[in-house]
Amino acid sequence: MTIDALAPVAPKRTAKAPVPPPGIPTGRRAPFPFAAIVGQEEMRQALLVAAVDPGIGGVMVFGDRGTGKSTAVRALAALLPQMPVVAGCRYGCAPDGTGGLCAECRDRAAAGPLPVAAAPVPVVDLPLGATEDRVVGALDLERALSKGEKAFEPGLLAKAHRGFLYIDEVNLLEDHLVDLLLDVAASGENVVEREGLSIRHPARFVLVGSGNPEEGELRPQLLDRFGLSVDVRTPTDLAQRVEVVKRRDAYERDPAGFTARWGREDAKLRKQVEGGRAGLSAVKVPDKALENIARLCIALGADGLRGELTLMRAARALAALEGGAKVDNGHIRRMAPAALRHRLRRNPLDEAGSGVRVERALEEVFGK
Amino acid sequence: MTDGADSGDHPWDSAARAAALFAVDPHGLGGVLLRAAPGPARDRWLGWLARLLPQGPPLRRLPVGVDDAGLLGGLDLAATLNAGRPVVSRGALAEADGGVLLLAMAERLPHGTAARLAAALDEGEVVLERDGLARRFPARVGVVALDEGIGPEERPPAALADRLAFPLDLEGLPARDPDPALPDHRAVEGARRLMPLVTADGKVAEALCAAALALGIYSLRAPLQALRAARAAAALDGRVVVLAEDASLAARLVLAPRATQVPATEDTADDPPPDPPPTGEAEEGSADPLDAPPLDDLVLAAAQAAIPAGLLALLRAGLAPKGSTSQGSRAGALQSGKGRGRPAGVRRGSPKSGLRLSVIETLRAAAPWQALRRAEAQDDRIQVRRDDFRVAKLKRRSQTTTIFVVDASGSAAFQRLAEAKGAVELLLADCYVRRDQVALLAFRAEGAELLLPPTRSLSRAKRGLAELPGGGATPLAAGIEAARLLAEGERRRGSIPGIVLLTDGKGNVARDGTKGRAKAQEDALAAAQALRGAGLPALLVDTSPFPEPAARDLAEALGAPYLALPRADAATLSTAVRAAAAAPARQAA
Numbered sequence: 001m002t003i004d005a006l007a008p009v010a011p012k013r014t015a016k017a018p019v020p021p022p023g024i025p026t027g028r029r030a031p032f033p034f035a036a037i038v039g040q041e042e043m044r045q046a047l048l049v050a051a052v053d054p055g056i057g058g059v060m061v062f063g064d065r066g067t068g069k070s071t072a073v074r075a076l077a078a079l080l081p082q083m084p085v086v087a088g089c090r091y092g093c094a095p096d097g098t099g100g101l102c103a104e105c106r107d108r109a110a111a112g113p114l115p116v117a118a119a120p121v122p123v124v125d126l127p128l129g130a131t132e133d134r135v136v137g138a139l140d141l142e143r144a145l146s147k148g149e150k151a152f153e154p155g156l157l158a159k160a161h162r163g164f165l166y167i168d169e170v171n172l173l174e175d176h177l178v179d180l181l182l183d184v185a186a187s188g189e190n191v192v193e194r195e196g197l198s199i200r201h202p203a204r205f206v207l208v209g210s211g212n213p214e215e216g217e218l219r220p221q222l223l224d225r226f227g228l229s230v231d232v233r234t235p236t237d238l239a240q241r242v243e244v245v246k247r248r249d250a251y252e253r254d255p256a257g258f259t260a261r262w263g264r265e266d267a268k269l270r271k272q273v274e275g276g277r278a279g280l281s282a283v284k285v286p287d288k289a290l291e292n293i294a295r296l297c298i299a300l301g302a303d304g305l306r307g308e309l310t311l312m313r314a315a316r317a318l319a320a321l322e323g324g325a326k327v328d329n330g331h332i333r334r335m336a337p338a339a340l341r342h343r344l345r346r347n348p349l350d351e352a353g354s355g356v357r358v359e360r361a362l363e364e365v366f367g368k
Numbered sequence: 369m370t371d372g373a374d375s376g377d378h379p380w381d382s383a384a385r386a387a388a389l390f391a392v393d394p395h396g397l398g399g400v401l402l403r404a405a406p407g408p409a410r411d412r413w414l415g416w417l418a419r420l421l422p423q424g425p426p427l428r429r430l431p432v433g434v435d436d437a438g439l440l441g442g443l444d445l446a447a448t449l450n451a452g453r454p455v456v457s458r459g460a461l462a463e464a465d466g467g468v469l470l471l472a473m474a475e476r477l478p479h480g481t482a483a484r485l486a487a488a489l490d491e492g493e494v495v496l497e498r499d500g501l502a503r504r505f506p507a508r509v510g511v512v513a514l515d516e517g518i519g520p521e522e523r524p525p526a527a528l529a530d531r532l533a534f535p536l537d538l539e540g541l542p543a544r545d546p547d548p549a550l551p552d553h554r555a556v557e558g559a560r561r562l563m564p565l566v567t568a569d570g571k572v573a574e575a576l577c578a579a580a581l582a583l584g585i586y587s588l589r590a591p592l593q594a595l596r597a598a599r600a601a602a603a604l605d606g607r608v609v610v611l612a613e614d615a616s617l618a619a620r621l622v623l624a625p626r627a628t629q630v631p632a633t634e635d636t637a638d639d640p641p642p643d644p645p646p647t648g649e650a651e652e653g654s655a656d657p658l659d660a661p662p663l664d665d666l667v668l669a670a671a672q673a674a675i676p677a678g679l680l681a682l683l684r685a686g687l688a689p690k691g692s693t694s695q696g697s698r699a700g701a702l703q704s705g706k707g708r709g710r711p712a713g714v715r716r717g718s719p720k721s722g723l724r725l726s727v728i729e730t731l732r733a734a735a736p737w738q739a740l741r742r743a744e745a746q747d748d749r750i751q752v753r754r755d756d757f758r759v760a761k762l763k764r765r766s767q768t769t770t771i772f773v774v775d776a777s778g779s780a781a782f783q784r785l786a787e788a789k790g791a792v793e794l795l796l797a798d799c800y801v802r803r804d805q806v807a808l809l810a811f812r813a814e815g816a817e818l819l820l821p822p823t824r825s826l827s828r829a830k831r832g833l834a835e836l837p838g839g840g841a842t843p844l845a846a847g848i849e850a851a852r853l854l855a856e857g858e859r860r861r862g863s864i865p866g867i868v869l870l871t872d873g874k875g876n877v878a879r880d881g882t883k884g885r886a887k888a889q890e891d892a893l894a895a896a897q898a899l900r901g902a903g904l905p906a907l908l909v910d911t912s913p914f915p916e917p918a919a920r921d922l923a924e925a926l927g928a929p930y931l932a933l934p935r936a937d938a939a940t941l942s943t944a945v946r947a948a949a950a951a952p953a954r955q956a957a
Binding site: 029064065066067068070125126127128129130131133134135138139140141142144145146147148149150153156168169172195196212214234235236238241242244245246248249252253 | 396436439440443448452453454479480483484486487490492495496497498499500501502526527530564568570573574576577578580581586587588589591592595596728729731732733735736737738739740750
């Protein structure tokens with residue numbers, strides 16, 4: 001496997017040029033730079049790992065108010081390298097057909113090779129109050145009313161294909177939308193049967209949710225859907241808090257200037273993500289590592305195989321992100337809490353926290 | 369504000385200053401949480417704000433029950449039908465861009481609405497993904513949340529409160545005082561222009577962060593807001609550099625009301641004051657260079673002096689409102705429209721007998737035929753036929769709220785309280801699976817206390833339970849009455865309440881607080897009958913070691929199944945309660 005074959009088509013960006021970050025529509029305030037986030041190591045790591053290997057299956061961020069959950073996710077958009085898409089495809093199909101093709105692309109592919117273009121990896125917000133028609137897509141009202149045409153207007157699920165779908169305060173999302181998301185996330189395909197339209201298109205996305213457990217629990221089925229789950233806490237260290245306030249304040253006073261000052265750091269991270277993506281398939285997972293992962297999951301009684309698989313992929317992605325050639329115990333240790341803490345068969349009243357249990361099992365398996 | 373000398377003297381001074389600073393930077397500061405009963409004091413403050421705000425986008429009132437269409441926007445039906453193409457109606461947030469939203473009855477604001485407001489406050493824009501429309505509108509608004517709550521539990525959702533820089537309490541301020549010094553709106557306009565130029569030394573941020581931490585304020589939004597407020601204060605004074613007095617003022621207005629602890633004083637020199645603010649003298653030295661230790665102390669002292677007296681007493685007694693994070697997250701995941709069910713798709717049908725027409729879907733159904741029908745009818749308007757009608761399917765999920773009323777008095781407590789707690793814990797785990805709500809009421813000594821308002825959050829439930837104290841007399845009547853009020857409130861919100869009463873039935877405190885078994889028993893039975901009269905389903909669990917007639921009589925008055933549990937363990941109790949609790953839910957469905 002050559003690395004070039006997988007290299008993203010992102011153009012090299014110079015650090016200082018005030019280029020709008022790829023994932024963000026122009027005209028909006030530039031997002032807070034990812035590199036400028038203070039602390040919150042676990043959340044940053046989980047998001048970067050999900051960016052390297054989207055197959056890990058989503059990140060859920062639980063945390064206190066005002067810890068920058070949304071900031072981090074929005075910042076991620078600016079970090080993502082561009083991806084190849086079928087030129088002119090409304091669903092952002094991959095030219096090589098990974099993840100499936102929409103009906104249009106299938107027809108075009110039959111006629112000849114598909115034209116390729118580069119597009120930013122989408123990071124799509126699903127705001128509270130969104131209606132179902134906008135989420136799954138529906139008859140294009142404008143064209144229907146003015147021209148009498150029956151056309152499909154893709155929704156947010158189509159927009160998020162091959163990218164990220166972000167839901168802030170996911171525990172407040174209406175139940176029927178949650179059901180719908182679960183269904184699509186499981187099948188990787190959005191099937192629309194409404195208003196005489198019958199459309200199906202691929203919709204594979206990394207679900208990123210954030211929420212505050214004080215405002216109601218997440219449905220277990222939904223929580224299950226996330227590959228990684230991280231807890232963020234407000235830092236209590238004064239120096240760190242001062243740094244957060246100073247950077248945030250500097251950003252709010254001059255978003256463009258601040259983003260430009262952090263451009264070099266952000267570019268470094270972007271390169272790291274690109275490198276991680278490119279090198280992912282070359283990272284070896286030694287049998288010993290697989291064995292340790294299995295032992296860890298057994299020690300924890302983590303349900304099913306999904307935990308093992310996620311931890312293996314996450315550790316591999318972390319190794320790739322850091323330029324390692326193979327997965328070692330360090331990678332496993334660092335990813336284990338995020339990959340496993342929400343999979344423990346939990347006593348919902350045990351406040352001792354699943355994080356603590358993971359730590360204990362880690363010590364049991366790896367010593368120290 | 370050049371007359372800094374008399375700062376803090378006028379009782380309305382803080383309120384006036386908060387109004388002025390907020391007027392300078394409404395969106396940047398997020399807003400004001402104005403706790404006050406409707407009345408002259410509140411009107412007076414709002415009057416000042418109206419005078420302070422420069423001409424332009426007005427103060428816009430937002431009703432508490434605002435729906436998504438009203439808040440975020442959606443399809444403008446009349447205009448759409450007229451124009452023959454989709455026309456967007458902007459919601460209140462987009463309409464108020466650049467201005468101030470006045471939020472009535474914020475303590476009753478549903479969490480969903482609060483989260484939508486919070487998103488707009490964070491991003492300065494509204495993301496509309498509704499009715500086939502995908503738009504973004506700028507919404508740089510400030511919010512004045514009018515909090516008319518009475519009890520400590522009646523508070524606006526924390527997600528909103530956290531984003532509003534100034535928590536203001538007008539309670540007890542004299543109504544007839546002359547107005548304090550207020551800048552006029554031209555000064556505010558000047559300050560707005562100056563605002564982007566105002567710089568603050570890094571030490572100001574450090575001092576504000578240190579003060580916030582010392583006061584036990586963990587959200588990082590508070591010091592950020594304080595920093596912004598300090599900047600606004602400097603701009604209002606016509607300066608481009610933040611001085612110590614600005615930082616002190618910001619600490620007073622933004623940090624002090626949020627305190628959850630009295631700072632630990634390392635040196636005994638300055639004991640925490642109820643004595644009047646040292647800010648007066650402190651500000652005299654404002655021209656001093658910003659030396660780190662003095663500024664830190666100054667800011668903290670200013671904040672500490674301004675901690676409201678009532679809060680201070682509570683903090684001293686270690687009775688702080690339980691941690692800043694849990695404040696106000698009153699009702700688990702309260703969502704709008706629960707009473708009428710939530711939208712769950714649409715179907716063909718005519719809007720009759722209370723069915724709601726789904727306009728957008730109806731239009732969609734009609735759309736493909738327009739060319740044909742227009743030609744046929746020789747009319748350019750949109751042609752909608754009966755066949756096109758679509759009605760919203762509403763799913764009415766019967767959410768139940770189980771209210772546990774626990775007798776924590778001396779007679780019942782010591783042997784049984786632990787068991788009752790165990791049973792409640794098991795039931796909580798059950799409710800977690802069903803996503804039902806639970807509430808916890810305890811009665812002992814002088815009266816009934818709501819330990820846990822209806823919630824779906826397990827962490828909170830668990831905490832409330834752990835804190836349940838025991839001992840004292842048995843105000844049984846008060847407990848039953850409190851349960852009835854809570855249950856009726858829940859029913860009004862569209863939830864199905866069920867009451868589980870755990871007691872030995874031996875009340876000894878009458879409704880009016882006097883001791884005496886006979887009168888207490890009589891009152892308890894009367895309260896029980898009232899509960900029954902209200903049609904509330906209940907279950908009585910007798911917790912006395914040897915079942916006695918008192919509890920049985922009470923169960924009869926309640927019209928409730930009676931469950932004697934001599935030496936039953938928590939698991940048996942849980943099974944029994946579950947069986948009984950299932951009944952009312954079926955009844956009501």
